[in-house]
Amino acid sequence: MHRSSMFGIKVDLAKSRGSYLYDLNRQEFVLDLFTMFSALPLGYNHPIFDDEAFKHEIMQAASVKVTNCEMATPAGDQFAAEFAGHPSMASFKWFHFSCTGALAIEAAIKTAIDYKRPRKPRVITFKESFHGINSYGGFLTDRFGSVTDRLEGMPGFYWGEPLDNPVVRYRDGEPVTDAVLTERILGQVAEIFRTDKENVTAVLVEPIQCTAGDQFFDLNFLSGLRQLCWKFDVPLIFDEVQTGFGGTGTMWYFEQCGFTPDIVAFGKKSQTSGIMVQERFGKIFERPVRLEVTWDGDVIDMIRCRYVLRAYSRYNILENVRSNGRYITERLKSMPKLRNLRHAGLLIAFDFEDSATRNEYVLQLRAQTTIVNSTQRATVRWRPHLAFTREDADVALDRSLRATEQLSVLKG
Numbered sequence: 001m002h003r004s005s006m007f008g009i010k011v012d013l014a015k016s017r018g019s020y021l022y023d024l025n026r027q028e029f030v031l032d033l034f035t036m037f038s039a040l041p042l043g044y045n046h047p048i049f050d051d052e053a054f055k056h057e058i059m060q061a062a063s064v065k066v067t068n069c070e071m072a073t074p075a076g077d078q079f080a081a082e083f084a085g086h087p088s089m090a091s092f093k094w095f096h097f098s099c100t101g102a103l104a105i106e107a108a109i110k111t112a113i114d115y116k117r118p119r120k121p122r123v124i125t126f127k128e129s130f131h132g133i134n135s136y137g138g139f140l141t142d143r144f145g146s147v148t149d150r151l152e153g154m155p156g157f158y159w160g161e162p163l164d165n166p167v168v169r170y171r172d173g174e175p176v177t178d179a180v181l182t183e184r185i186l187g188q189v190a191e192i193f194r195t196d197k198e199n200v201t202a203v204l205v206e207p208i209q210c211t212a213g214d215q216f217f218d219l220n221f222l223s224g225l226r227q228l229c230w231k232f233d234v235p236l237i238f239d240e241v242q243t244g245f246g247g248t249g250t251m252w253y254f255e256q257c258g259f260t261p262d263i264v265a266f267g268k269k270s271q272t273s274g275i276m277v278q279e280r281f282g283k284i285f286e287r288p289v290r291l292e293v294t295w296d297g298d299v300i301d302m303i304r305c306r307y308v309l310r311a312y313s314r315y316n317i318l319e320n321v322r323s324n325g326r327y328i329t330e331r332l333k334s335m336p337k338l339r340n341l342r343h344a345g346l347l348i349a350f351d352f353e354d355s356a357t358r359n360e361y362v363l364q365l366r367a368q369t370t371i372v373n374s375t376q377r378a379t380v381r382w383r384p385h386l387a388f389t390r391e392d393a394d395v396a397l398d399r400s401l402r403a404t405e406q407l408s409v410l411k412g
Contacts, residue, residue, distance in 0.1 A: 009030065011024070017044050032384075041386050058303055066298075068298075076302060078306065096288075103134070103293075104267055105131045108263045108265045111282070114283045114287075114290065121159070124159070125205070126164070127165045129212075201234070203225055203235070205217065207243060210242040212375075214349035214379070222257050237264070238253075238261040247345055256344070263278070272297040325345040329343045362374050365400065
């Protein structure tokens with residue numbers, strides 16, 4: 001564990017509070033804009049977890065790791081009912097839970113395979129996509145940037161090279177979409193559908209390519225994929241492991257796209273990973289043993305997820321994400337050295353002119369006991385938890401301003 005740690009932090013889970021973790025190694029509180037690779041929905045020791053009922057349920061489940069593939073539990077049943085019953089899940093009939101996002105991707109691909117029954121399964125993916133490093137997720141992840149080190153020499157590209165990714169790029173700080181590229185890639189997808197219809201199994205896409213630096217796919221492209229998948233009866237899979245469960249200001253990013261995918265893979269903030277499947281594509285659930293493994297998720301994670309969902313409602317979390325996302329990005333716009341600011345809710349990213357400047361910014365923040373997530377050549381991602389307060393935001397912004405001003409001094 002933690003052999004490749006970026007921060008060298010040992011967390012005191014009892015002492016950490018809200019947006020601040022307590023680092024036992026340095027004996028200090030740290031403003032956390034990293035949040036466990038964006039997997040911490042409510043910060044540290046949120047009041048929802050002070051509920052005596054929560055503590056009682058956790059203690060009941062703590063001594064046995066239940067084989068959910070075989071044994072039902074009241075806690076598991078209650079979770080499944082509350083999760084599937086959430087209004088944002090209304091379009092989906094079938095749910096399967098897993099322990100990691102990569103296993104969720106595997107379940108999504110297997111679900112598509114059972115629906116299409118291809119002779120030789122083929123999944124269409126896109127450049128700079130990250131779908132995990134294990135099993136089908138690792139096979140389908142593109143090799144780019146730091147991901148290459150994680151997957152070099154491992155099996156991949158069984159279904160051919162990924163197609164180009166028509167994401168929003170930036171020119172002189174302004175977002176630019178390439179309509180020609182969008183139409184060309186949609187044409188390539190349509191041609192594959194027509195010429196390899198016996199094998200095409202699914203289209204798998206991250207609507208925001210987070211590991212690649214929060215690259216937003218052109219919504220016209222995503223809408224075009226939706227239309228093509230309907231026309232040729234090919235399942236459209238959204239990988240929302242990083243974008244889902246509230247971080248963008250809606251429960252799922254697809255809610256901002258104007259349509260619903262056929263299968264959604266989720267994880268991270270939801271605490272347990274898994275897939276949601278529309279009724280039409282649920283053939284595999286006639287023989288669920290084709291998906292089930294010993295640990296189909298963990299009951300303790302499921303209990304925690306239920307209380308996270310309740311907190312979202314009780315504390316109006318999604319509105320907090322939207323309002324603080326607008327507030328933070330509006331202030332970041334005026335800071336020197338920051339380029340290409342983009343966001344959806346509290347998924348916030350920006351670039352620097354080069355790696356050295358970005359790295360110095362990260363170090364300047366670390367000197368102010370603040371951690372952020374750097375990625376790719378010159379990108380920084382802010383990933384505050386979703387209950388982030390306006391006071392927390394002001395502290396983070398003040399520290400960021402000091403860091404950028406220090407960059408200007410160092411640059412002369």
